[in-house]
Amino acid sequence: MPTTKVYVPRETTAVSVGAHEVALGIERHAQATGESVQIIRNGSWGASWLEPLVEVEVGGTRIAYGNVAPADVPTLFESGFLQGGEHPRRLGPTQGIPYLANQDRWSFLRCGAIDPGSVEDFKDHKGFTGFEKALAEGPEFVLEAVLKSGLRGRGGAAFPTGIKWRTVADAESDQKYITCNADEGDSGTFSDRILMEGDPMSLFEGMAIAGYAVGATKGYIYLRSEYPITYRILLEALDEVRDAGWLGRDIRGSGFDFDIDVHLGAGAYICGEETAMLESLEGKRGMIRYKPPLPAHEGLFGKPTVVNNVVTLASVPDIVNLGGEVYADYGVDQSKGTLAFQLAGNIKRGGLVEKAFGVTLRELIEDWGGGTASGRPVRAVQVGGPLGAYLTADQLDIPMDYEAFTAIGAIVGHGGIVVFDDTVDMAVQARFAMEFCAIESCGKCTPCRIGAVRGVEVIDRIVAGEDRELNLDLLAELCDTMEDASLCAMGGMTPFPVRSAVEHFPEDFGAGAGEERIHE
Amino acid sequence: MTAIPYSKDVASTIIAGHGARPEMLVQMLHEFIHHFEWIPEEAIRQLADELNLSRADVHGVVSFYHDFRTTPPGKRVIRICQAEACQAMGSAELVNHAESVLGMKMHESSEELTLEPVYCLGNCACSPSIMVDGDIFGRIDRQRFDEIVARREQRY
Numbered sequence: 001m002p003t004t005k006v007y008v009p010r011e012t013t014a015v016s017v018g019a020h021e022v023a024l025g026i027e028r029h030a031q032a033t034g035e036s037v038q039i040i041r042n043g044s045w046g047a048s049w050l051e052p053l054v055e056v057e058v059g060g061t062r063i064a065y066g067n068v069a070p071a072d073v074p075t076l077f078e079s080g081f082l083q084g085g086e087h088p089r090r091l092g093p094t095q096g097i098p099y100l101a102n103q104d105r106w107s108f109l110r111c112g113a114i115d116p117g118s119v120e121d122f123k124d125h126k127g128f129t130g131f132e133k134a135l136a137e138g139p140e141f142v143l144e145a146v147l148k149s150g151l152r153g154r155g156g157a158a159f160p161t162g163i164k165w166r167t168v169a170d171a172e173s174d175q176k177y178i179t180c181n182a183d184e185g186d187s188g189t190f191s192d193r194i195l196m197e198g199d200p201m202s203l204f205e206g207m208a209i210a211g212y213a214v215g216a217t218k219g220y221i222y223l224r225s226e227y228p229i230t231y232r233i234l235l236e237a238l239d240e241v242r243d244a245g246w247l248g249r250d251i252r253g254s255g256f257d258f259d260i261d262v263h264l265g266a267g268a269y270i271c272g273e274e275t276a277m278l279e280s281l282e283g284k285r286g287m288i289r290y291k292p293p294l295p296a297h298e299g300l301f302g303k304p305t306v307v308n309n310v311v312t313l314a315s316v317p318d319i320v321n322l323g324g325e326v327y328a329d330y331g332v333d334q335s336k337g338t339l340a341f342q343l344a345g346n347i348k349r350g351g352l353v354e355k356a357f358g359v360t361l362r363e364l365i366e367d368w369g370g371g372t373a374s375g376r377p378v379r380a381v382q383v384g385g386p387l388g389a390y391l392t393a394d395q396l397d398i399p400m401d402y403e404a405f406t407a408i409g410a411i412v413g414h415g416g417i418v419v420f421d422d423t424v425d426m427a428v429q430a431r432f433a434m435e436f437c438a439i440e441s442c443g444k445c446t447p448c449r450i451g452a453v454r455g456v457e458v459i460d461r462i463v464a465g466e467d468r469e470l471n472l473d474l475l476a477e478l479c480d481t482m483e484d485a486s487l488c489a490m491g492g493m494t495p496f497p498v499r500s501a502v503e504h505f506p507e508d509f510g511a512g513a514g515e516e517r518i519h520e
Numbered sequence: 521m522t523a524i525p526y527s528k529d530v531a532s533t534i535i536a537g538h539g540a541r542p543e544m545l546v547q548m549l550h551e552f553i554h555h556f557e558w559i560p561e562e563a564i565r566q567l568a569d570e571l572n573l574s575r576a577d578v579h580g581v582v583s584f585y586h587d588f589r590t591t592p593p594g595k596r597v598i599r600i601c602q603a604e605a606c607q608a609m610g611s612a613e614l615v616n617h618a619e620s621v622l623g624m625k626m627h628e629s630s631e632e633l634t635l636e637p638v639y640c641l642g643n644c645a646c647s648p649s650i651m652v653d654g655d656i657f658g659r660i661d662r663q664r665f666d667e668i669v670a671r672r673e674q675r676y
């Protein structure tokens with residue numbers, strides 16, 4: 001009897017809703033019935049709402065079964081799912097699922113498709129071809145390609161990657177470093193995780209290319225400790241890649257040395273800020289450093305250092321491979337290429353949508369996301385993590401574009417989109433923004449450390465109806481101070497969600513009640 | 521869990537495993553947590569001695585990071601995500617439910633159980649999420665919460 005390939009993701013979200021149990025169930029059932037299956041623990045395609053998404057390879061086509069529960073396993077076998085049989089959970093060919101078919105996959109091309117632990121599978125899907133081309137063409141070629149692509153950092157600040165790399169390449173030093181920021185602390189974001197769990201080798205490839213381009217031989221991945229499955233997958237994949245000779249000394253006889261270590265964060269949001277991350281990588285408290293010097297000049301252990309987000313680095317192999325112009329053909333104006341948007345919170349079809357910039361927020365939330373999970377109207381959307389502004393249901397036609405967002409006082413950030421329905425209390429959200437800042441502040445500067453604590457108190461007084469007008473003025477002043485005088489964006493941008501909540505949703509801050517009191 | 525009481529020998533082995541390099545302090549502390557579940561005062565003393573750092577330096581690092589607890593946790597650690605995506609899916613009600621069925625408040629700890637918040641597990645497309653003894657669970661409603669807690673109890 002031929003062996004059938006069955007794919008069950010070993011990806012945090014799939015596992016969080018039962019993928020391990022489903023995989024075990026399929027294995028046991030096949031043993032009992034004497035059917036021969038090979039279970040491949042792939043990454044996620046990103047359609048998280050369908051997890052666990054099980055696929056069966058039938059005649060070279062992968063047939064998907066969505067939301068499979070362990071209890072479905074017996075009936076799946078009875079329906080002949082190993083031959084792609086009919087079943088209420090059957091979705092048809094994976095490639096035909098509209099959520100996936102309508103994306104612009106660049107960085108996430110292999111996610112879901114391959115076995116993340118297999119160098120062979122990675123290579124069968126054009127893995128390491130960007131690196132090979134880089135080694136053949138030389139560092140200048142890489143630097144030019146990245147510059148031409150218009151790629152901007154996907155970690156949040158959107159700084160042009162080509163310029164950053166050029167700065168490090170031009171710096172004179174006996175030692176340089178490539179550091180990958182995998183701290184992914186923003187609520188509503190998980191694209192780094194999905195990439196590292198589904199296609200870790202593309203990240204290693206991107207880091208190696210970066211090292212080659214700027215003259216660095218050592219890379220670090222700074223991974224948040226909240227991602228235990230990711231950690232194991234990264235370590236296993238690193239072993240495979242080293243064994244195959246794609247990392248280490250004299251890689252593929254090129255004379256270029258490069259290796260990567262994975263370091264764990266320890267539950268501090270601020271360590272996602274690049275200088276705090278570098279401090280943490282040095283074994284210290286994650287305190288923000290003054291800039292200048294820039295990390296590109298004096299970074300890890302005082303050496304010139306590239307700091308890039310996971311998705312930034314994973315976008316590079318194909319930029320080198322296909323040319324920067326091809327990447328720059330995607331997107332709009334100054335926002336070139338694609339971004340992996342993440343639909344989260346109160347959304348019917350949550351997951352990852354990689355799309356060229358220019359897609360509107362409404363298209364993402366309605367066409368892909370299917371509206372709220374609760375079925376109630378959308379009331380507020382927070383884009384770009386806990387430091388991002390809250391948008392209203394009237395603002396959804398905005399295109400996803402860094403400059404368009406900046407123009408309305410909002411941010412695209414790392415592409416997280418958190419949807420709230422009409423039961424949300426925006427005063428609670430504004431208060432949380434201040435509270436989160438107070439909890440996670442590194443403590444180096446007063447406007448942030450003290451300001452955030454005051455912010456919570458002032459919002460409490462506003463909500464309680466105490467001297468409403470006076471306290472609203474106080475809150476506005478506090479936000480001004482935090483914005484103007486904070487050392488980093490933690491304190492400097494916490495006012496974004498707070499101000500937007502007050503401005504767009506005054507009724508949640510007792511606007512009606514306040515007026516009544518004035519009339520009395 | 522497989523925690524062992526603090527052991528100077530195990531600690532020394534961990535430190536030596538990282539070449540006694542001070543820049544590996546955060547990674548060493550993670551291994552301490554892995555073995556001992558918390559960082560007692562004597563660990564701070566030993567780290568300071570063996571890494572040639574001041575105790576204040578080591579203490580400063582330990583206290584900075586949420587992961588490095590300085591009191592022993594309960595046998596089970598339940599962390600409920602309190603970040604925005606989970607808030608949008610009712611994490612506050614989930615906390616109320618958890619507090620009432622477990623008979624303890626957030627941030628409280630007993631010999632049996634520690635209940636604490638966590639800010640995003642990266643599982644935000646299937647909110648609300650919780651972490652129990654290091655494993656992440658998504659799409660948590662009251663019923664699923666009760667089931668997971670009950671299932672986990674059998675381990676001990």
Ligand SMILES: Cc1cc2nc3c(=O)[nH]c(=O)nc-3n(C[C@H](O)[C@H](O)[C@H](O)COP(=O)(O)O)c2cc1C
Nearest residue numbers: 153154155181183184185272273274308309312489
């Ligand atoms: C408070 C704060 C948290 C941040 N968290 C992250 C993070 O988790 N991941 C990330 O890649 N960048 C994060 N950043 C942005 C980094 O400072 C930095 O800009 C980025 O890692 C650079 O890589 P990129 O150019 O590829 O985006 C954060 C910034 C701030 C101010």
Ligand code: SF4
Nearest residue numbers: 442444445448488491
């Ligand atoms: S703004 Fe906050 S987090 Fe940033 S340096 Fe100041 S205290 Fe630290």
Ligand code: FES
Nearest residue numbers: 601606641643644
């Ligand atoms: S906000 Fe709860 S898992 Fe991300």
